[in-house]
Amino acid sequence: MALSSISGFFVLFLSLFLLGRQVYSEPTQDKQALLDFISRTPHANRLQWNSSASACSWVGVECDANQSHVVILRLPGVGLMGQISPNTLGRLSQLRVLSLRSNRLSGEIPADFSQLKLLRNLYLQHNLFSGEFPASLTQLTRLVRLDLSFNNFTGKIPFSVNNLTHLSGLFLENNGFAGSLPSINPSGLVDFNVSNNNLNGSIPETLAKFPASSFSGNLNLCGGPLNACNPFFVSPALSPTSNVPIVGKRSKKLSTAAIIAIAVGAGIILFLLLLILVLCLRKRQRRPNAAKPPKSAPRSVVTEVGTSSSKDDVAGGVAEAERNKLVFFDGGAYNFDLEDLLRASAEVLGKGSVGTSYKAVLEEGTTVVVKRLKDVAVQKKEFEMQMELLGKIKHENAVPLRAFYYSKDEKLLVYDYMPAGSLSALLHGSRGSGRTPLDWDNRMKIALSAGRGLAHLHVSGKIVHGNIKASNILLRSDLGACIADFGLNPVFGGSTPPNRVAGYRAPEVVETRKVTFKSDVYSFGVLLLELLTGKAPNQASFGEEGIDLPRWVQSVVREEWTAEVFDVELTRYQNIEEEMVQLLQIAMACVSTVPDQRPDIQVVVRMMEDINRTETDDGLRQSSDDPSKGSDGQTPPTESRTPPDVATP
Structure with missing residues (x-):
């Protein structure tokens, strides 16, 4: 009897001992995965993990209550660089939260991230990640928050995002995603942003509930909270002979009454046109020797190029002709008018705070940039005075203004096209x-x-x-x-x-x-x-x-x-x-x-x-421009070439 009591006590003590060992055990496998990750990823000295200490005590690492698994890894802004090696973080099978934001991590997301089945929050924003939308992430069905913003991801946003049925926040802004938006519709999605990408097409109805700021910066995206978009250069519609394409379904067969009404209306219009023509002919016959009105004297700074005289007559005389003119500046080699510009094929280059820029290729092959200004606040005279001032700027490091156009509804600027693009x-x-x-x-x-x-x-x-x-x-x-x-x-x-x-x-x-x-x-x-x-x-x-x-x-x-x-x-x-x-x-x-x-x-x-001076055979190298000259080629006054006092890095 005493022996059985001793045996029972021993079993109970052994069970408690093993349970205690389990409660305070070391997450050995997860610790090795973290050590493998940090040893293969360049990083700043701010992150110092002591391999002899418990991983649960490391900076940025949190374990579960039993200290048997790593469940949270937060390493924001610690100077991580380069690619994430496969078979490292993907081994943290119990991970719930992973934050690597504001580092310099690059390359693609490893495919073995698909093994993080319990992951709920993933923050990878403000890095240099690239490649297409990581397919591995669409398999993490427990994800609640996913932030891939401010990276260099490209390609399409996949429909398989809908696999993430628990998603409440999806942030993809400031990347290079292209193509059309899929119909993303997790029931709990309350935060969504795809602004500043290269998306096009219409916004699906499932996403139309989000504000316009969630879609801004995508030049060819329309619908939903955004206005209807037009990818083509829109004509100011100044010429009455311009062809206006009509897009729509063919109407059903007209009734007899409608046909009669159209015929009568067309007859009346034809009669009025003939009457106007007769009156014009009679007016000309009365003044056969009248001289044509002289053209206004050209400005000292600009040369005015208008539309043809026949267009002017049809459009209503001098007032219409004046309204249809591009104003060119001296020194340019362009020879086209407004209608040539409106017939040009156009491509949107960018939409900025002052207007939209288009690359316009004219029929004879000339390529220019046309900027359509918006929200101009001055009248024509003030506008023309400022344009004449800008047209005088001639410098090899300034894009010259070649021409401008002003009307009540349109303000256009014409610049040289720079094929190498922008610094951005x-x-x-x-x-x-x-x-x-x-x-x-x-x-x-x-x-x-x-x-x-x-x-x-x-x-x-x-x-x-x-x-x-x-x-x-x-x-x-x-x-x-x-x-x-x-x-x-x-x-x-x-x-x-x-x-x-x-x-x-x-x-x-x-x-x-x-x-x-x-x-x-x-x-x-x-x-x-x-x-x-x-x-x-x-x-x-x-x-x-x-x-x-x-x-x-x-x-x-x-x-x-x-x-x-x-x-x-x-x-x-x-x-x-x-x-x-x-x-x-x-x-x-x-x-x-x-x-x-x-x-x-x-x-x-x-x-x-x-x-910009460097060593050469004679002791100095100079930039391609003489550094002894100022920005305008003039010798500057004697000044200190030492930078102003600032905090020495």
Whole structure:
């Protein structure tokens, strides 16, 4: 009896002992998976996991109550770089939350993420991931929140997203997704965003409940909360002989009464036309020798090109002819009129805060860019005066305004077409595998040439650009930069449109909406930071605070992590660290919050020209442009070539 009691007690003690071991066990397999992940992924020193300690005590790691499995892994903004190796994180079979946001992870999502069957929240935003929508993620049927925004994903958004029946939030904005939107309809979906992609077609009814901001930035997307979209260049409809295509179903057979009414109406119209023709002939016979009215004298700066005289007569005389005229500036080689432009095949290049730009290919093969302005706030006289001022700007680093058109309903600007595209597309487009990175020499070349163009505006033209940003820096085939869309603020009443990209705006412009030479310098400084970091200002929300790009750079420099500021694509180049730091100092001087502390743009250009010297046989290498000259080829006054005092990174 005593022996059986002892045996029972021993069994109970052994059970409790084993249970205790289970409660406080080490997640051995998950720990090894994490060690494999971190050993294969370059990262900053901020993440230091002690392999001799329990994985449950590591930074960013949380385990279940029994400490037998890792259930949460949060590693936001810890400097992770490169691709996620397969057979690492995919082995965390009990993972519920995974956050890798605000790092520099690239490549495709590993296929073995499909093994994370219990995953509920996945945050991968603000990285450099690429490839098509990860098929592995559509198998995670317990997902509630999925955030892939601010990456470089491409291809179509698959219909299989509907497999995620528990999804309440889907964030795909600021990628390169293309094609049409599938009918996504998880019953609990309350947050949805696909803005700033390349989507087209109509918005499915299942998604029409979301606001227009969820779809903005997709040029060819229409329906739902958006207006009906038209991918073609819309004619201002000034010529009465223009053909208007009618799209629709063939109507049913007309009744007899309708046919009679149409016939009578057509007869009346024909009679009126004949009567008008007779009256015109009689009027001409009365004045057979009358001289034609003289044309108005051409302006000193422009040459006016109108439509044909027969079109003018049909349209109603001089008033209609004046309304149908493009105004060309001297120095251009174009020879076409408005109707040639309206007959051109057109392709949308971009939709910005001031209007939509089209690539127009005329019948004879000439290619130009036509910008349709919206919300112009000045009358014709003020508009023409500003255009004449802009038409005088001639500089190799400024896109010339070739012609303009003004009517009550349409305001058009004609520019040269730049086939190499914009700095924004070159710097941020298709990051990831297979991309040819923008090297340091070309980044410096773009910074210098754009700075010279802006200096010419400020010094020679006395013009404030007002909208410096990467998409307004257009590139020649040799990667020389030309600034575009300058000097348009006065036609909008002198203030910046409220929907302009806030990432480039100086602090004082946010409050007053008035642009100045100093606010241009601030925007140019943000552009330099963009070249250095590879990050777009409107994508530079780091952490929960959502700070802008200049403040983020300052915070990193302040913590003495300067190397983490620079674009990871620049790390492959040797012996450029000093030049990058010097340009960073110049950029930080430009983005000073106090306008008077910012250097003038011509000073900024000369400091950048100093950086662009390198060693040659005679001891100096110089840029292709003589660095002893200012932006306009004039010898600048003697000034210090040392960057203004800023915090040394």
